[in-house]
Amino acid sequence: MSARSDRYISAQSPVEGLRRRRLSFLPVFAQAVANVAPAGAMSVIPALIFPGLVFGSSSPNLLMTFGAAMAVIILVALCLRPMAQRMAAVSGLYSYTARGLGPRTAISAGWSAVFGYALVAMASLLAVGTYVVELFLNLGLPMGDPKVSTAVVILAAAGAACFLMVRGIRLSAWSTLLMESISIAILTVVLIVYFTFNASNVNLDGVFSWHGNFDSLWIGIVVAVSAFVGFESPTTLGGEARRPFVSIPRAITWTPILAGVLYLIAASAQDAALREAPPGIIASSTPLSNLISSTSPMVAAVLDLGIAASWFACAIASVNALARILFCMGREGVALHAVGRTHPVFRTPSTAIMMVMPVIAGVPIMVIIFGVSPGVGLANLFTLGAYGYLGSYILASASLPFFxxxxxxxTNGSWILGAATPLILAFVLWAAATVSIQAGNFQSLIYGAVLLASVLYASFLHYRQPGRLASIGIYDETRHSDLFHDRRIP
Amino acid sequence: MSYRPSYAGTGPAATSLRILEVVARFGTGTTAKEITEALQIPQATAYRALNALVADEYLARTSNLRGFALGHAITGLITAAAPPTVSTAARGVMERFRSGNRFAVHLVMYRNASLRIADEDPDYPLQSAFEMLRHPHASAAGKLMLAELGDSSSLPMRPLAKLTEHTITDRGQLEAALADIRANKQASEVNELEQGSASLAFPIAMPDGSLGAALCLFGPSARFPTICEQEEAARDLTLRLEPLLF
Known part of the structure; x- marks a missing residue:
């Protein structure tokens, strides 16, 4: 190689140790779909919007809420896409922000993303526990103390997830794909069957009518946006995807569209179904399952299985993304060096996975032990996680023009997109925060504290250890083997 | 630096090829700005084409993400299209050998798992050059290359073409033949490429010991034993050609 190319191509990859360029499109797409967990979200989130309606006496229009949320998320995807086409990121939005808005802002984006992934992983494990126990109840199996059995299920799920993730990205990605496909299929079939048998009782007028107020629309959009978060997680697979500049942009563009279509169908179906349902079912943490259980416990059990599988896949996908961000932070020296280690055989960021999993499993178990109702726990964890995601989306989409x-x-388009998207996201976040503070909820304050801590940490690094700050933004760089080479054989 | 191509195509394929040409000329680290200026094309067109070329790995971005370099996917095109060069000294040695030999003597070079005819015998032009380039399993020089590549996974997945009755089309038989070639460090073919013709190929090694070229002797298949008598002289020639070629 000539001197010029050595100046442009570094000899040693900063993310050495991961299994490079092996993952085909489907597992990359599965990472996005699983992290969004459309089957799980379809069944939980429209229902969460109803109890979330603290102000409006009438329910908002679910179609409009989900349509608006889908539009917001597609804007974010359009912002991330150009960056995904240009940089094989291993730490996703964190490294995009580092390139665009600089390392200090990247710390905040990185912490927000880690916070979002962690909270959603905790919520997912809690949902796995809740739905598996619900499954046993629907099957009529004798359960001891539901608290103990839920905690045991969460522990077992966390152990299985940990095994799959350490064992290899291909194994974990393919298993999430399998589980996600099963759950979407089950949910679709169950909804179709339910509506075929109850067609006479369903009144679709309510789906298309509008009788909410705008306050409830904003909070509804925030909750609906949280049903899409995670679509960006393939941006952490830049090193491992076989053709990262094709599969990752494609996955982050199509996942919101696919999920959006599924949600619009599920939301209109549930809007119609739950409108007629007794208040007890609407308020429960597993409303769809309870509603169907009143028709057939067996079908409800199958549905529980599908939803639990979806949340299990979501937990794996979230921790996979989270572990890769921590891995990069470890390599850069802005987190413990140990989390930057990879498994010598399986070539996964195993130390990061092993270090976060006890926390991820511990929180939902604490929620259960302290007797918080799973519904309240889920709503709080998901909403809190959504703040983290939204924060990282704002910073990453604002990074686009600077990147x-x-x-x-x-390009001119990037300045318009990079200005409009963060403003819209900030407005959504602000609306959610005000409404939740008025309701006496501390979620936005907790996220605010995390954000403040990240700013303080970045300032500390800036003044005390500028060298570490400068190393932020590593990604899977081009190697000599990626370049044109003139060899006689082979 | 300025460069203006003689023909300015405007279709997406032409744009992509012209971008590749600019990167090849300017070298590793060529920026998008340099490309749009050199080709006088709109930025948006250039970015779209660049992203597509990077996605398919015809181009790769340099570490600072600003510059471009030719990617590994272009390797096949460049090496197949570029004719191999043979030094005057090597041609002279070949010519002296031909004058004392009654058979056709050709020099074949290998590039990225493909055959190139580097120096053809002017008195006995190669009749089956077309087949040689397409069906390596049927010629001596081709089998030498397949033996160096190691296994049949480098062979095309389609069934092996039967050029004559004697062409080896069974993969198991071919593997056995390749093992023999690896052991004897020479390859032969009788009536496999063309009915009535036989050939021998002797490897010419590169400094690192890998296969770089081959000396091929062609003659009527009835005279194959006589061709084989040339082995010692031919091996001596390959040793003299090594430093002149590589």
Whole structure:
């Protein structure tokens, strides 16, 4: 290689140790779909919007709420796409922000993303516990103390997830794909069967009518947006995807569209179904399952299985993404060096996975032990996680024009998109925070504290250890083997 | 630096090829700005084409993400299209050998698992050059290359073409033949490429010991034993050609 190419291509990859360029499109897509967990969200989130309606006496229009949320998320996807086409990121939005808005802002984006993934992983494990116990109840199996059995299920699920993730990205991605497909299929079939048998009782007028107020629409949109979060998680697979500049942009563009369509169908179906349902079912943490259980416990058990599988896949996908961000932070020296280690055989960021899993499993078990109702626990964890995601989306989408300018490929469209998207997201976040503070909820304050801590940490690094801050933004760089080479054989 | 191509195509395929040409000329680290200026094409067109070329690995971004380099996917095209060069000294040695030999003597070079005819015997032009480039399993030089590549996974997945009655089309038989070639460090073919013709191929090694070229002797298949008598002289020639070629 000539001297010029050595100046442009570094000899040692900063993310050495991961299994490089092996994952085909389907597992990459599965990572996005599983992290969104459409089957799980379809069954829980429309229902969460009803109890979430603390102000409006009448329910909002679910179709409009989900349509607006889908539009917001597609804007975010359009912002992330150009960056995903140009950089094989291993730490997703964190490294995009580092390239665009600089390392100090990247710390906040990274912490927000880690916070979001962690909270959603905790919520997912809690949902796995709740639905598996519900499954046993529907099957009529004798359960001891439901608290103890839920905690045991969460522990077992966490152990299984940990095994799959350490064992290899291909295994965990393919198993999430399998579980997600099963759960979407089960949910679709059950909904179709339910509506075929109850068609006479269903009144679709309510689905298309509008009788909410705008306050409830905003909070509804925030909850609906949280049903899409996670679609960006393939951006942490840049090192491992076989053709990262094809599969990752494609996955983050199509996942919101696919999930959006599924949600619009499920939301209108449940809107119609739950409108007629008794208040006890609407208020429960597993409303769809309870509703169907009143028709047939057996069908409800199958449904529980599907939903639990979806949340289990979501837990794996979230921790996979989380572990890769921590892995990069460890390599950069802005987190413990140990989390930057990879498994010598399986070539996964195993130390990061093993270090976060006890926390991820511990929190939902604490929630159960302290006797918080699973419904309340789920709503709080998901909403809190959504704040983290939204925070990282704001910073990453604002990074787009600066990222492109820095590499000399700035376009007018990127400035418009990079200005409009963060503003819309910030408005959504602000609306959610005000409404939740008025309701006496501390979620936004907890996220605010995390954000403040990240700013303080970044300032500390800036003044005390600028060298570490400068190393932020590693990604899977081009290697000599990726370049044109003139060899006689082979 | 300025460069303006003689023909300015405007379709997406032409744009992509012209971008590749600019990167090849300017070298590793060529930026998007340099490309749009050199080709006088709109930024948006250039970015779209660049992203597509990077996605398919015809181009790769440099570490700072600003610059581009030719990617590994272009390797096959460049090496197949570029004719191999043979030094005057090597041609002279070949010519002296031909004058003392009654058979056709050709020099074949290998590039990225493909055959190139580097120096053809002017008195006995190669009749089956077309088949040689397409069906390595049927020629001596091709089998030498397959033996060096190691296994049949480098062979095309389609069934092996039967050029004559004697062409080896069974993969198991071919593997056995390749094992023999690895042991004897020479390959032969009788009536496999063309009915009535036989050939021998002797490897010419590169400094690192890998196969770089081959000396091929062609003659009528009835005279195959006589061709084989040339082995010692041919091996001596390959040793003299090594430093002249690589």
């Amino acid at each position: 492109l300018r820095r590499i000399g490929e700035s």
